[in-house]
Structures are given as structure tokens and as C-alpha cells.
Amino acid sequence: MVTIMSPSHTPRTPPAPPASPSRTGRPRSVEAHAAILDATRAALVELGWSKLTMGDVASRAGVAKTTLYRRWANRSELVVDAVAVLFDELRLPDRGSLTADVEGVVLQFAALLDRPETRTALMAVVAESTRDEALRERIRSSIVDRQKRLVLVGRERAQARGELPYEDDPAQAARNADMIFDVIAGAVVHRALVSAEPVDAQWARSFSLLLVGGLTTTPGTPPSPRASTGPA
Structure with missing residues (x-):
């Protein structure tokens, strides 16, 4: 026997299964x-x-x-990227003066170089890069160029405080920023990794005073107000 159902008794569509919860966190x-x-x-x-x-x-x-x-094409590229992540942790908090800002980033940088993975990796890839132009360029773009942001932040902050003059020539400003980065990074890397000497608070303070005040300022003596108005 066939049962005829009236329109008012049409079967209901089964409910769709509940959607699985969306995954949280990083892809x-x-x-x-x-x-x-x-x-x-x-x-x-x-x-x-x-x-x-x-x-x-x-x-x-x-x-x-x-x-x-x-x-990554090889382990050198992989190691550069693994170390670049650590360098991206560097920050430049506002410590109230250009000298104090430099001192703070020097101590951060030294602490980073004191980590075994940073020290091992940096020395290795720099040595490898002497024979590999592509690797040298990767170090420059992944680590060096990205960290020059700290110099730009510090200079802008010092200019806003009146410690440094504003520069009219963008090309010269860029060259000055490159030079300051080279001086800071070169000094800390040489002392920590080549000379194996401590980069402690006293050394960081003396270095920062010398950098900001220039060679005419005796380390340990605060620079005169005019001494901090050189190019940055």
C-alpha cells in the first residue's frame, strides 16, 4: 500500500553536521x-x-x-635565516638621551652575541661568505640591512630631542646611518667575538660616550651639549 503524504507533511531535510571548529593559532x-x-x-x-x-x-x-x-638551497641560507630571527629581537627603547640609547642597544647586541647559537652561526656563515657572494648578499639583506632600522629610530629620536641636527641631504644622511651602524656593530662584534673581551655596562658606557662625543671627548666624561650635534 502506497501512502500519499500531503504537502503539509513533506519530510524535513536532515540537519547538516556541525561544522568542525576552526583551527586557532598559526597556520x-x-x-x-x-x-x-x-x-x-x-x-x-x-x-x-x-x-x-x-x-x-x-x-x-x-x-x-x-x-x-x-x-633554502643549502644549510648556509638556512642558518642565516635562523640567526636573523634572533637579531630581529633587538629593540631601541627610549632611555632619554642619545648616549643612553646607544648604550642600551650595545648591551642588547652583546647579550645576543653571547648566546651559543648566535656566536656559532655568525662566525660560520661569515667565514663561508668570503667564498660565496650570494651568501654574503643574504647576510646583508637578512641581518645587516634589517638592523639598520635601529640607527634610523635612534637618529630620529635624537633629532626630536634637539641632540642632533636635521639633515638636508638624504644621500648623506643614508651614508651617515650606514657608518654609525658599521661603527657600533663592528666594535661590539670585534670585542665580543674576536678579542673575547666582556661587553659590560662600563665598556658600553665608555663606548657610547666616545661615539656620541667624538674623539675629543675623554671616555667616562659626559659630552658637552655641542659634542652631540655631529652627523648621525
Whole structure:
């Protein structure tokens, strides 16, 4: 027997299954990228540069080795990017004066260089870059150029305080910024990694006074108001 249903008794469409909750947090690709860089730094500390391999990093990060090679051509590029993340942690808090700002970033930089993974990686990739122009360019773009922002922030802040004059020539301003970065980075890297001397608060203070005041200012003596008006 066939049952005829009236329009008022049409079957209801079954409810759709509840949507699965959307995933929170970072996308998988971002998580994998961070895990790879973390694993690279851990391998550097444990194994050193000579024994570090792409396969070991992939195993530590829980990804396929092909995942690494899709993003980095070799271990040098991978290590540069792993260290660049650490340099991006550098900040320039406003400490009230140009001298104090320089002193603060010097101490931050020295603390970063004191980390085993930074020290091992930086010395290794710099040595490798002497024979690899592409690697040298990657170091420049991934680490050096990105950190020059600190010089620009410090200069703008000092100009707003009246400690430094505003510059009319953009090209000269850029050259001055490059020189200041080279002086600060070069001095700290040489003392910490080449001379293996401490970059402590006293050294950072003396260096900052000398940089801001110039060679005519005796380290340890606050510069005169006119001494901090040189190009930055």
C-alpha cells in the first residue's frame, strides 16, 4: 500500500553536521617554518657548524627534508635565516638621551652575541661568505640591512630631542646611518667575538660616550651639549 503524504507533511531535510571548529593559532606552514629555525639553532649548539646537516634539522623539526630544500638551497641560507630571527629581537627603547640609547642597544647586541647559537652561526656563515657572494648578499639583506632600522629610530629620536641636527641631504644622511651602524656593530662584534673581551655596562658606557662625543671627548666624561650635534 502506497501512502500519499500531503504537502503539509513533506519530510524535513536532515540537519547538516556541525561544522568542525576552526583551527586557532598559526597556520601549519608558519608553525613548520618556526620549528625548522628552532631546530637549526638547537643543532648548531649541540653539533656545531661542521656536523650540522639539513637531514638532522628536518628530523628535529619533524618535517621532510624536501620541505627544507623548497625554502633554502643549502644549510648556509638556512642558518642565516635562523640567526636573523634572533637579531630581529633587538629593540631601541627610549632611555632619554642619545648616549643612553646607544648604550642600551650595545648591551642588547652583546647579550645576543653571547648566546651559543648566535656566536656559532655568525662566525660560520661569515667565514663561508668570503667564498660565496650570494651568501654574503643574504647576510646583508637578512641581518645587516634589517638592523639598520635601529640607527634610523635612534637618529630620529635624537633629532626630536634637539641632540642632533636635521639633515638636508638624504644621500648623506643614508651614508651617515650606514657608518654609525658599521661603527657600533663592528666594535661590539670585534670585542665580543674576536678579542673575547666582556661587553659590560662600563665598556658600553665608555663606548657610547666616545661615539656620541667624538674623539675629543675623554671616555667616562659626559659630552658637552655641542659634542652631540655631529652627523648621525
